Amino acid sequence: MNPAQRLAALRAQLAAQGVDGFLVPRSDEFLGEYVPPSGERLAWLTGFTGSAGLAVVLAGRAAIFTDGRYTTQVAQQTDGALWERRHLIEQPAPDWLREAAPGVRMGYDPWLHSEAALARYTGVTLVPLAHNPIDAVWPDRPAPPMAPARIHGAEYAGQGSAEKREAAAAALRAAGEDMAVLADPHSIAWLLNIRGGDLGHTPLALGFALLGSDASVQLFMDGRKLDAGLRTHLGNAVSVAERAALPGVLAGLAGRKLRLDADATPAWFARSLREAGATIVTGDDPCRLPRAQKNATEQQGARNAHKRDAVAMARFLAWFAAEAPSGALSEIAAADQLLAFRREVPLFQAESFPAISGAGENGAIVHYRATPESNRPIHPDECFLLDSGGQYLDGTTDITRTLFTGPGPAPATLRERYTRVLQGHIALGTARFPRGVAGPHLDALARRPLWDLGLDYDHGTGHGVGSFLSVHEGPVAFSRAAKVVALAPGMILSNEPGYYLPGAYGIRIENLLLVQEAATRPDQQKPFLDFETLTLAPYAQALIEPALLTAAERAWIDAYHARVLAEIGPLCDPATAAWLARECRPLALPGAEC
């Protein structure tokens, strides 16, 4: 089937189901960032493979909505004769639909949208469809992933599932709630200390669950994912049933009070619970905040994972420094080489996301992904940005380094911009702050050195990171758009300011930070928090302009490099260790100052 045939088949199906149109989100029923092949309905229908988008199909018109990151990609991947391209933010789908087809009967799959998302569609009649019309016309739709779930051992989890369940249940009891709907597979993985392989980059076993105020859990997951050992691990307080049993179970909850996260739960749940006569209390997923606050075992696991990951990074950086000046490398070749080094690292499972490997102008595309079509050589004397990470059994890593290939010196302007980004990265990484401060309150610290020059970057400064879970984990983030959630010890966030000159180059510098109790200072009036830097890889000496740095910033960089050399050097082969020693040398003291 070609794109035109797919769209025609869908429209015929819509007519058969008696609706005027249909909403096709990018997400599947788990409303997450990554989607298995069986859930790639938007890609199948439109050809667009980006990580965020939505299609609105009407009998006579169809539009696809994407954000600024994907303007070029959507134009390349979709047929302009079939699809109007619209900007997700500047012209939201609900507004477009209201104008294009006021009052139409708009079909949607209640599994694929949250009630909060659906609430934005006013001026049309929303009709939930029992059967997804795309599935009906997608002949070779892949089967849902069926990877076996695995026990996430106590040596990595640090806290038993029973203890976690009891704490979460206590929160429900305190709120007078009988149950919580756990629609987020990350919460289920954390709560039950299980991981899986249903997605490429996040170790999830996809499923749903109900947590009871008695600390029991009803897990709705394909039984084929759960072997005997895992069922033993789950224990008697966790019952397992097929997804097909979910409607029946909800139907039996009349009069019960259930907590449900309206932003992160498929509308199907609230609809079913209301029909059943249950009371819905909108509230946070009770696992989200405890999950974000890593315990001592998870914190140590993160340190260990980052140390091992740093060895692969050091090998890559040394290799790159030797190979790049010749111009023989390509974006994909570089990313593949780093992955090859990571594969040799103990406990490595997979990349934590598809590496962003951007040379020159491609580095300026914030969410660039090198494809066989876009792959380009990495030239001598240019800027190269590599943002990548690993999933290890004991932790998740995410690191960005921006390099200059040489052999020549980096241009002064490039060095100045890199140094400004580095100053922001240091300003945030060295922050001390009292309890109550949240990510949105610290974002400006990382931007200040760029703002002073009238420069900025159009993305958040950092995101939460899971413990052998998603590399993008809520609820905390260094972003003005993030919810105000106080930072707390054990939280892990990325610190990744950048600067992008479209058509020329991109700069981003990223470490992961662990929130911790700060050492007490004399005259301190209340407890403070600060960050432990988890990521251990040198910055690009060739791109640093020491004269632009304060004495304190230079001292911090030298101390960080000394730490990298002391902790990682001994773990490296002699050649890598020798290169690391050179790259970790103290900064040259600028002639001009004072």
Add this chain to the structure above:
Amino acid sequence: MNPAQRLAALRAQLAAQGVDGFLVPRSDEFLGEYVPPSGERLAWLTGFTGSAGLAVVLAGRAAIFTDGRYTTQVAQQTDGALWERRHLIEQPAPDWLREAAPGVRMGYDPWLHSEAALARYTGVTLVPLAHNPIDAVWPDRPAPPMAPARIHGAEYAGQGSAEKREAAAAALRAAGEDMAVLADPHSIAWLLNIRGGDLGHTPLALGFALLGSDASVQLFMDGRKLDAGLRTHLGNAVSVAERAALPGVLAGLAGRKLRLDADATPAWFARSLREAGATIVTGDDPCRLPRAQKNATEQQGARNAHKRDAVAMARFLAWFAAEAPSGALSEIAAADQLLAFRREVPLFQAESFPAISGAGENGAIVHYRATPESNRPIHPDECFLLDSGGQYLDGTTDITRTLFTGPGPAPATLRERYTRVLQGHIALGTARFPRGVAGPHLDALARRPLWDLGLDYDHGTGHGVGSFLSVHEGPVAFSRAAKVVALAPGMILSNEPGYYLPGAYGIRIENLLLVQEAATRPDQQKPFLDFETLTLAPYAQALIEPALLTAAERAWIDAYHARVLAEIGPLCDPATAAWLARECRPLALPGAEC
């Protein structure tokens, strides 16, 4: 009547009106910061004269709730045998009441609470009372203020009322609303270009108004405040009626759609409108945001007012420098002298708030007010904090300077703390930022130098300031607790970080800042905003430790002092000018650096 008799009389009145208790807020029906004598019900009943508090009276118990600022004062002013003292934040009144008297019939005056505030009282039955029971037992209750309203001339307002009304009405029409309730006298003053004298520090003519989507206004204000000239100024589109006419007017609004700010409007309005069958749309006061963005005339007025205010400040600072070392001054004498100098300034109307004049340990009390009882001599060689401001026809000022009396040198630790506060003050005052950034996002810039030492201050970094209106004006503020409202050109905010060592001293340094379009920098990718400093008075050379400052910070201070001398020196008498020249000298270059 003594306090016990007053409380007994109130309880008898409550029994007569058939309720078990009564809520006594500090605010009057205008829910503002300042209250005329006729509205000082909390003070009359309890003796507590602080600016924030609430009393909860039951038949057998009574409690007064205040925040940490007033812990000492409430203990001094109220009778512990009559009143339990509680912390407004740590044990909110609704929680205390729920525990103390679950299910009681709790009376309240619907004019004195917003619906948002009342919504917090759960577990009791709230009963609106038609007649305030305190007024019924307060024999010598003062009459409401009756100061004449005055025209706020075009030379100060810069924009005609008709134009303002039309713009606000257009916003209502765009939202499909028929009317907006204007319950905030500041909005009425701004919208109609009138000022008044009903309050001591804010030039308001107290009243209510309804703004129609046709740009007409119904003003509900005692006619005795409005002479013929003012009525002509208001024009035909503004009708005037007595407060007594308000119920009848609202009763006639069946089927109309009215915007009402639930946080800032007496519950009486929403109750009356619902009874009338009107539709209530909760939304922002349509005047609040335009009022915050001062127009070109108001901006120039602010500059002029600050220049003239700076002459009074310079005279005061020179006088203080001469008198203080002898130890002959007192807190009240110092504040009175500054007020005397301000009274000689053209267009001066009144203090913009009661001056905070705190010597030594009194300076550590953030909202200290010197009274005849608390007034204390200002000793030699100690720290003195003076926070004050003026209301001028063309603008409102608010300035804090912290001084060292001498004759000896200031202790090193004090100089270090003052310098840290100054560094935060400079960091915020010199910030450049893109549109979309709000006050809560910049607050940390001012705290960073203190946070680095484990120090902080328990108040916001700055508040909005009106144009010959309230010195505390929403919606913007440099505070993590403030709403996220993007900063915009024309907004005026205070920049006042501090440090307080209880029992020893307080440091606060405050300038007012005007948000403006920033000068474009090369390579700038989007428009930026920055601040113009309005306040022009030297910092305390005796308290600055140059060695702790960066070269850029020293350069900024020297440039600011040079500007103060150049702009204010010529306006001063020779003696003051000579002192100003000395105090504005360049900082001594620290021996120790590089």
